[in-house]
Amino acid sequence: QVQLVESGGGLVQAGGSLRLSCAASGRTFSSYAMGWFRQAPGKEREFVGTITGTAGSTYYADSVKGRFTISRDNTKNTVYLQMNSLKPEDTALYLCAARRGFLSATPQAYEYWGQGTQVTVSS
Numbered sequence: 560q561v562q563l564v565e566s567g568g569g570l571v572q573a574g575g576s577l578r579l580s581c582a583a584s585g586r587t588f589s590s591y592a593m594g595w596f597r598q599a600p601g602k603e604r605e606f607v608g609t610i611t612g613t614a615g616s617t618y619y620a621d622s623v624k625g626r627f628t629i630s631r632d633n634t635k636n637t638v639y640l641q642m643n644s645l646k647p648e649d650t651a652l653y654l655c656a657a658r659r660g661f662l663s664a665t666p667q668a669y670e671y672w673g674q675g676t677q678v679t680v681s682s
Contacts, residue, residue, distance in 0.1 A: 561585045561657050561671040568653060568676030571645055575680070579640040581655030581673060589613060592658050593631060593638040594669055597651035597678075606664040607653070610638065618662050623649075645680045653678050 567579040581593065594609040608619040610629045617629050626645075631638040638655060653676055656669035663669070 561588075561591065563655050563657060563671055563673035565653065565655055565673045565676040568678045570679045570681065573645060573647055573680055573682050575645050576641070576643045577645065577678060579642070579653055579655075579676060579678070581638045581640075583636045583638070583657065585636070588636040589633040590659060591671075592660060592662050593629075594656045594658070594663065595627075595629060595638075595640045595653060596656060596666060597649075597653045598675075599651040602651075604654075604666050605651070606666070607640070609662045609664065611662060616662060618664065620664070642678070645678075647680045647682045649678060650680050651678060652676070 562584040565581045589612045595607040596604050598604045608629045610617045614631050628641040655673045657671040658669045
């Protein structure tokens, strides 16, 4: 069982930056690939990016590539999402998720989910 808790969301102006964190429970954090997703009101959950357990590989949605960076610190059981050059269309609830195995952009592939942290980007 893995419990995930996101933090770091807030209100930021367009062009600004935020860093989200996702703290995980459990001793086998490095066994899990971690993903970030987002969901705006009335829209489907959208893939943002993912990172392998050893942080050797990452994969991003085209909409955030070059602006967002995922990293992890397995000694702290934490994964991060650094978001730069934020746009109003980035406004959403951001959720982290964990899955055993390799990277996936599909929400259904993930076993564990956090409750999310709200990011609002004003124009």
